[in-house]
Structures are given as structure tokens and as C-alpha cells.
Amino acid sequence: MPWSMKDYPASLKNLEKPARKKAIDIANAMIDEGYGEGRAIPIATSKAKEWAENASTDEIDDFLTHDDETERDADPSSGSGPELMNKPEHVIKHKKGWAVKAEGAKRVSEIKDTKKEAIERAKEIAAHKGTEVIVHLADGSVQRKIKTGS
Structure with a gap:
């Protein structure tokens, strides 16, 4: 909350x-x-x-x-609310590298230099939430989904 x-x-x-x-x-x-x-x-x-x-x-x-x-x-609508806790984390291309963003969030939670770093961070966040990671290609299409096991 x-x-x-x-x-x-x-x-x-x-x-x-x-x-x-x-x-x-x-x-x-x-x-x-x-x-x-x-x-x-x-x-x-x-x-x-x-x-x-x-x-x-x-x-x-x-x-x-x-x-x-x-x-x-x-701004009560800013950031992530409890409704995002059940949503998967996405790894998407960003102008400054690769970003981690919860599905439905208004802004990215983190930006990493490499896709590998962004995937690792997304896996950490998703594991805390018990959700999955959806990795995208630079064009925005889905590359793969990663189950976190939590």
C-alpha cells in the first residue's frame, strides 16, 4: 500500500x-x-x-x-501501487540502455547499461513479487518469458 x-x-x-x-x-x-x-x-x-x-x-x-x-x-496516481504487485516485470529497450518496468506502470523502475543487467534486476524484482519477467527485443516484440519460481 x-x-x-x-x-x-x-x-x-x-x-x-x-x-x-x-x-x-x-x-x-x-x-x-x-x-x-x-x-x-x-x-x-x-x-x-x-x-x-x-x-x-x-x-x-x-x-x-x-x-x-x-x-x-x-499525485496519488504517481508511481506504482499495490495493483502492480501481481504484474510481470518487463525488460524493454530505452534510449539510455535497457529498462525494467512493471506491466502497467507509468514509468520505468530502473535503467541498466546492458540487457543482461536489466534482466537480472527484473528477475530480482519479479522474485520478490512472485511474478514473471517478460524480455523484449529492441523492436518491442516479446523475446521470451522467464518464470521466477516464487
């Missing part, structure tokens, strides 16, 4: 506002990459606390300039 400053896990309620916002942003990004909520929340919390301890006042102020909004508050 994508979280926002208005709707977030109860475990984040005791964090200071900057750390909470950072944790939400990190957790949402991890969910987009295929991590489960049970792993994403504690990792994001830890990283957000570390960031808050080491960030300068200016950096924190700059981070909060968008009011209480996270990316998902500003």
Missing part, C-alpha cells in the same frame, strides 16, 4: 515530522521495487532516522518545503 503523510503505518507515528516523511518516501520506493511491507517499513524507518540525525537544518527545511506532502500526497 502506498503511504502518505495523511495515511501511514502506526509504527511511524512517533517519528519527528521530517523523519516520518523521509521514512514514507523510502518505504514507498521500496514497495515499488517489490519489497514486502514487513521489510520495507523497518528498513525505511532506520534509514530515515539515520538521515534525520545527519542532515543539516537547511537540508531538513528544504525537504519540508513542500508542506506535509510526500510524492503520493501530491
